[in-house]
Amino acid sequence: MAEAHQAVAFQFTITPEGIDLQLSYQALNQIYLSGVRSWKKRVSRLRNRVIKGVYPASPSSWLFVVIAILATIALASLFFQCKMSHFSWSQTKKQICTYLKKYISGQTMLSVLVFSTLLWLSLILALRFCLKLLLSYHQWMFEQHGRVSNTTKVWVTLLRLLSSRKPLLYSYQTSLPILPVPAIKETLSRYLESVRPLLTDPGYKRMTELANQFESNLGNRLQRYLKLKALWATNYVSDWWEEYIYLRSRGPIMVNSNYYGMDFLYVTPTALQAARAGNTITALLLYRRKVNREELKPSRVPGTVIPLCAAQCERMFNTTRTPGVETDVLQHWQDSEFVAVYHKGRFFRLWVYTAGRLLSPREIEHQIQRILDDPSPPQPGEEKLGALTAGDRVPWSQMRKQYFSSGINKRSLDSIERAAFFVTLDDEEQGMRGEDPAGNLDRYAKSILHGKCYDRWFDKSFSIVIYKNGKSGLNAEHSWADAPTVAHLWEFTLATDAFQLGYSEDGHCKGEVDRSLPLPQRLVWDIPSEVQAQVCSSLAVAQALADDVDCHVFPFRDFGKGRIKKLKISPDAFIQISLQLAYYRDRGGFCLTYEASMTRLFREGRTETVRSCSNESCAFVKALEDGEVLIHSLILHLFRLASERHQNLYRMAMTGAGIDRHLFCLYVVSKYLGVDSPFLKEVLSEPWRLSTSQTPVQQMELFDLKNYPDFISLGGGFGPVADDGYGVSYIIVGEDMINFHVSSKYSCSQTVSKASVTFMFGCDIGHFVHIWHTFLHLFPTSPLL
CATH class of the missing domain: 1.10.275.20 (Choline/Carnitine o-acyltransferase)
Incomplete structure (x- = not known):
């Protein structure tokens, strides 16, 4: 839209009298407003750099130091002068004023400013060093609940004092400790x-x-x-x-690397596809604004004041993974005023700003509806072009270099890669609906994970999918960030969509519409037969991979963390030991188990592996499966040891x-x-046949799940890591529900995640529920736990 206005802003014709210059004042005004917006962002970034650069102090503290030093030197000098002159304080009001006017001038003032600034910077470095030392203390994590040492109590007090100022998103970055190299x-x-x-x-x-x-x-x-x-x-x-x-x-990132996030389980805020897209896009752009302005609160360890690294937020928007022969490259642009949209084989560029302001949700809905109503067919080779991002990386790199490095193909590809994010308007309906809700839920998961293998742009940092019936989903590329960062974004988006922006009674977005908005721009391609042949080849590779993935989503409602925590057991340890038991019952043995843990207590930290299959968990599972009448106190003791061991492994992984x-x-x-x-x-080279991950929930208190129990998040999942293994993602929702996402491959006869008959690891649903109830029966009121 900005380009279109600039193209018509200046018009001129050559006449016998000379050049007749015509100006479009409306277009010039929009250009002016866009420039103002750009400069405001620059000023805001500069301001934020100053504020976070001096954290945990404040910029205003410089003035305090200057005044304090100036007053100290002046009073000390005046006192010395008074003492030497032998006159009392009561007689010197006029002399004091005269002296200070003389004193605060010239080189003395400059010297005071220089000295005060250096002292102020030294104090900032000292405070930052102290904060870094405090954040390097991790012993608090290994202390038993309710038994906090005096050292930790003092540490918490000091940390609160140094963190008392309201921090920006990146304020803690330079104060976070460096990840240590273990012996x-x-x-x-x-x-x-x-x-x-x-x-x-x-x-x-x-x-x-x-x-x-x-x-x-x-x-x-x-x-x-x-x-x-x-x-x-x-x-x-x-x-x-x-x-x-x-x-x-060099293999496909679809399924193998990218992961997905799902919509609310029971609720669809609106059944209008364009309206849901309008609010979703608006919510995402509001989140981007908060990231750019650093208005988001830094993420913290739940229930504490301990900050987590926020570096992954930097490349959340305007980012694309571009293919290479040997390695891909992450490209990030500072800003983008448009999103890329795909619908029925056509690509569009949708401008989301006009005259320096963000379009209203109703205006974005109006623009999306224009795309939905556009009857034009795809250009030759355009419909399945996205399959290049779903197949092997080397062919995509070769095609990109040869056919997309110049001309109209480059301009259109830039519109996708430089977009804030990618949006797919899917022509299918998804969700837990109809006569087969469980089966439809599984198909919903597969759809977000890979779709038709050509209607997503898997290279984008994340893509949003809006279905025909108003359901939504997210597909994220993995290299730039891990699931907790994306989950934070998606949770904000869902909550803002449903509770902040909302919809009118007829399901439309709220707000007014400027009918003069230009049409979304169709991207133009010139795709030769060689590229079309490679598209077919990449699509075949991707389709074979997608067809082999068996996804199952299982909302477990019998109980949740509320009942588990009453037993004084870690919910995560409870679930992980349950997975070990389920795998053993299905396969007759144990396997190398991967559980993702974060290392964001350290600067630029990402993840570490918790090897959940331990000697203690195996001892418990074998004892439980012994088949003989066992003493409950022994089983309780073994389970407590397994749970404590798992928690200790998790803590060690988090602390480097x-x-x-x-x-x-x-x-x-x-x-x-x-x-x-x-x-x-x-x-x-050891295979991870059981790869697991917990998706965090309610990182932001945007709404109360107790008051809105139907707005339960389904979480998300990922594909299996090993050909003969499982990918298990779970999200602990509220107090009474746990959602599982299980993936495996149809090509392996030993793994089953079929929705209609089985739940996990080939176990019947009722059988798995029985496992959980076995645990609860063992630990009703045990004093050991």
């Missing part, structure tokens, strides 16, 4: 302990020998390089993790004492040095 001996010891229940005695002995050889020979050499990187880099893991785990993957990221970085260093390690090679 190699401790990492190897923890690794051997984690694989003990999975190996036979000879296998464990062999692995122990490999670990000892690695430590005595190559390990210490690799560790020295890693410590050197930790001294130089902000985070010794994150850049390598992003590059080698995500960006260097995990296993897998350290070993991964040692492996990367070995590759740079050109040396092979049989130990590291075997460790990093």
